[in-house]
Amino acid sequence: MSPYELVPSSPNVSSCEAVTKHVNLSFKDGNIALLAGKHYFIVHQGLLCRHSPVLRTALEAIENTSNLISLEGRPVLEVQDSSEDISYFLIALYDGIPNLSFNAETYGIISALLRLTTKYQVQRLRNDLIQGLAITWPSNLATWDAREAAMFNYNGTYDPRKYTPHPMLVINLARSVNAPELLPSAFYDLSRSPISHTAAGYTAPGGTDYHHLSDEDLFNLLRGREDASRFLSTFIVNQLEGRKPSTNCIYMQVGDHTRRRFCQFAFENVFRDLLRATNSLVCDRSCDPLFAIMHAEMIYERGDGRVLRPCESCRAEFRVEVEAARDEFWHSLPEWFGDIQVTVWG
Secondary structure, X not given: OOHHHOOOEOOOOHHHOOOEEOHHXXXXXOOEEEEEOOEEEEEOHHHHHHHOHHHHHHHHHHHOOOOOOEEOOEEEEEEOOOHHHXXXXXXXXXXXXXXXXXXXXXXXXXXXXXXXXXXXXXXXXXXXXXXXXXXXXXXXXXXXXXXXXXXXXXXXXXXXXXXXXXXXXXXXHHHHOOOHHHHHHHHHHHHOOOHHHHHHOEEOOOOOOEEOOOHHHHHHHHHHHHHHHHHHHHHHHHHOOOOOOOOOOHHHOOOOHHHOOHHHHHHHHHHHHHXXXXXXXXXXXXXXXXXXXXXXXXXXXXXXXXXXXXXXXHHHHHHHHHHHHHHHHHHHHHHHOOOOOOOOOO
């Protein structure tokens, strides 16, 4: 049986000994004592039943029990979750999650909520949580680009780990709560890190919990990383190596034969610059093919005089090919990283 199919049960007398009431989440008019670990919460049965079919079934079973255990005169429902996680869960049930931030600092709360809303089948809150996570782990390329643009710290350094939880955590969470829509972007994010770091596992700064991928997901990561790298190599060769000017190239129309190869020389410079970037000589995101493809266009858009700029016709033609390549790359992620079945992607 899946852990998310387990139904809470009626406690025995010993489990109610030496327990403490959670003051901030206990209500005078509450009619059920929810016991989690060494704490109990006096809450409203109607609220639990309205939002969770699993808790409704458990509460109906308690009503048919002859030997009821009570706390403060209320029947007790015991759940096998930590009191801290249950406190987050109850706050979300009562107040919703409109002010919850989805970042690295709040990941512990978010993961607890997603696990419990899945376990207790609170579908509305579960959907809201997944939509919030999808801002950082999106299913479309435009949102990914917006996410990446926000990953720079105060001195202009790309620093995603400062703002987002480690993708290994997200992959394992998505697996445990059956949220495949979060997986492709999380796998891609992780694929940009050194494989040796991923294979060694992850422990959060100041934490003690050790996290690692399953053997199957480590294989999926390696395979997807190889496919992504091959795509980038093919793009460089097909679109930049020996690239010819556009048929509408303005330099091809002039009588000065010395300028007719201007755009071709410009693209050769882009080709060499991109090769240096992917070898970490000019760019610290060398294992990021999506960025590298976009960087091919950004090189001559800098306008700082350090590179030759193709004419507008040649640039426009290349821009279309860059956008098409990035779109194809993005749509390939679910297949590359383990043939992930996502209903809507891209």
